[in-house]
Amino acid sequence: MSRQPYDPAREGAQMSFRERMSYSDYLHLEKILDAQTPLSTAHDELLFIIQHQTSELWMRLAIHEIRSAKVAIRDNQLQPAFKMLTRVARIFEQLNSAWDVLRTMTPSEYTEFRDSLGQSSGFQSWQYRAIEFLAGNRNEAMLKPHAHRAEVIAELENILAEPSLYDEALLLLSREGFDIGPDAKRTDWRQSRQASDDVLAAWKAIYQAPAEHWALYELAEKLVDFEDYFRRWRFNHVTTVERIIGLKRGTGGTAGVSYLRRMLEVELFPELWKLRTEL
Numbered sequence: 001m002s003r004q005p006y007d008p009a010r011e012g013a014q015m016s017f018r019e020r021m022s023y024s025d026y027l028h029l030e031k032i033l034d035a036q037t038p039l040s041t042a043h044d045e046l047l048f049i050i051q052h053q054t055s056e057l058w059m060r061l062a063i064h065e066i067r068s069a070k071v072a073i074r075d076n077q078l079q080p081a082f083k084m085l086t087r088v089a090r091i092f093e094q095l096n097s098a099w100d101v102l103r104t105m106t107p108s109e110y111t112e113f114r115d116s117l118g119q120s121s122g123f124q125s126w127q128y129r130a131i132e133f134l135a136g137n138r139n140e141a142m143l144k145p146h147a148h149r150a151e152v153i154a155e156l157e158n159i160l161a162e163p164s165l166y167d168e169a170l171l172l173l174s175r176e177g178f179d180i181g182p183d184a185k186r187t188d189w190r191q192s193r194q195a196s197d198d199v200l201a202a203w204k205a206i207y208q209a210p211a212e213h214w215a216l217y218e219l220a221e222k223l224v225d226f227e228d229y230f231r232r233w234r235f236n237h238v239t240t241v242e243r244i245i246g247l248k249r250g251t252g253g254t255a256g257v258s259y260l261r262r263m264l265e266v267e268l269f270p271e272l273w274k275l276r277t278e279l
């Protein structure tokens with residue numbers, strides 16, 4: 001007796017989508033899968049494009065989560081904020097693992113299509129700047145590469161007009177009765193703030209008595225977790241870049257590895273790192 005080939009339709013699998021929304025309709029897969037346009041015939045250019053595009057998709061989610069975490073902290077809703085910040089750290093962990101795929105590309109392979117990139121570079125990633133600005137690393141000079149796109153400038157300006165994630169955490173400390181010094185009176189959010197001894201003292205008091213300030217202590221650790229994974233992303237990037245282009249200039253025009261090494265020194269939440277030496 002011959003066995004009928006297995007047909008999942010017999011168990012109810014939906015097989016007709018002429019009048020129904022399908023998986024690819026919902027996800028707009030045609031658009032996404034139509035967005036890879038290598039400019040050379042080099043085999044590895046597709047890897048390069050997909051690596052950047054997937055990173056941008058994860059960044060989009062990170063922005064969504066950080067924005068909502070900021071609002072939650074402002075509204076004293078710390079539990080949802082913790083959940084969102086945990087997700088942001090996991091997104092960066094995911095992006096960190098992704099470097100392993102890109103590292104399979106050798107300098108010889110990258111050289112085959114590097115000229116096709118022209119002056120384009122991740123330096124012009126406005127979503128990356130949005131993440132930095134949202135977290136609290138603000139530098140108006142980084143707006144310039146986007147001057148030709150009014151909608152991007154408007155988006156970044158909106159972020160600069162409001163307190164950052166760290167500013168919201170500091171304002172919460174103030175509402176909880178901690179003296180955070182001049183940070184409590186800020187009204188202009190456009191520039192990165194300077195680290196302050198008052199804020200350091202406030203976080204230190206929290207870390208010296210975690211049981212008394214558990215929610216703020218947990219918030220601090222969630223922020224450190226986020227920055228920890230973000231730092232690893234920067235470190236993985238610069239190491240991969242050195243492995244692939246050595247000490248050549250970047251396509252975006254910076255000195256390349258030395259510029260990226262300088263960025264390793266950026267601290268998003270400086271007092272949270274400094275307090276560790278003082279405990």
Ligand code: HEM
Nearest residue numbers: 051052055121122123125128241250251252253254256263
């Ligand atoms: C072959 C792989 C890569 C090389 C050789 C490379 C190289 C560079 C270089 C040299 C810079 C400094 C700016 C410049 O002069 O161009 C830079 C910046 C940047 N790259 Fe990459 N990159 C690579 C992959 C990636 C990937 C996969 C991403 C993910 C989105 C990325 C995101 C960025 C970002 C966000 C910056 C700005 C960093 C900052 O200003 O702090 N890069 N890259």
